[in-house]
Amino acid sequence: MHADASIPALPCVELESTLAFYGLLGFDVTYKQRTPNPYAATRRGGAHLHFFGLKGLDPAAAFSTCLIIVDEVEGLHERFASALREQYGKLPLRGVPRITRMRTGQSRFTIVDPSGNSVIFIRRDEPSGHGDDGQEPQSVLAKALKTARRLRDFKNDDASAAKVLDVALKKPEAGTVAERARACLARAELAVVLNDAPRAKSLLGELDALTLSKSERGSLQDERESLERLLLRA
Template structure:
């Protein structure tokens, strides 16, 4: 019976900084050495990874990336998010480190991404979900296309362009389709440093009136809008 195991090694500029971050995510340190080469081993449930410190390392230049497969992306996101809120006082959505919310993305499985202090991408996907999923049409498909650019590729500017065009093209789309796109649009503005514009958009969203059925369906998006506004 095969017993091989692969453990990803991720670079960082500061072992202490990255260890503190991963502790917020629920990881436990199982090993650390400071000489001759600073490194540490971490575990969380079935996840194992190691961090190694590089003097002068620039997180923005990192190509580090790992895939995490789980049966429940939403629950894992909430666990990560709770730890980040507790330790950082808010959910980091811009810069490094940051986390994206769970969304479907065009041509790939649904999930979310997290960028650690070393600039490494942790890409979380739902196990068993088709990677070739595509919504047929309309604003939901526009949102998936934008999320692929903004959340998977990190191209926020392109994601904004896609959403702007889609919101104009599907101006008559129902609220349950428009609000998720508008909330993501505001999040992207916040990500790119346009805090005032993001705030104005969020206030408009939260001032909208919905039927009870729509409000229930949009609860997660409206909660996200409130958190963005408070952040």
């Protein structure tokens, strides 16, 4: 007896370009028809996505979403990013299509396809509460970092995440020096994506001016290097 299965059917502006996009991500077309209505089925491993043509669909106003549970996300994100960078000449981080950024330890990321559909890839062993429902943050900066992370990673609302961090960073006694460093780095990354490279460089200057231990600064190194790569492509 086979287990029940659920397969999302997502709207698309145009079938061929949609299938070409998902082909970049390793999805194979298993069925396609043009008439009487455009419809196609795709598959990547155990993940199935179906698509149907929808006249008048505005990708900028689309909100269809589905989740795909996978064994790991960091390597998958890198493979997707490489394919998209090769296709578009740069990593598409804004508009449609786009891919959200990936940080070390992150448990999910989102692909937004040319029709505005969001496909969220989630690591199978993602901790309950997305990994931040352990000890409740106490300081203003720690609370802001948690809120900004959820806005950035799960709602894909970079502008709101930036505002939350801006408010916290304006307060002189908002948290520890290490928390301020993490907030500066997180806000700088958002500045790059929001097309504000000067602000990102200013925040990195603030980060460099902070008095941190060698281990504290070392813990930020991977994110710092990732941000500098983003700045080079900005």
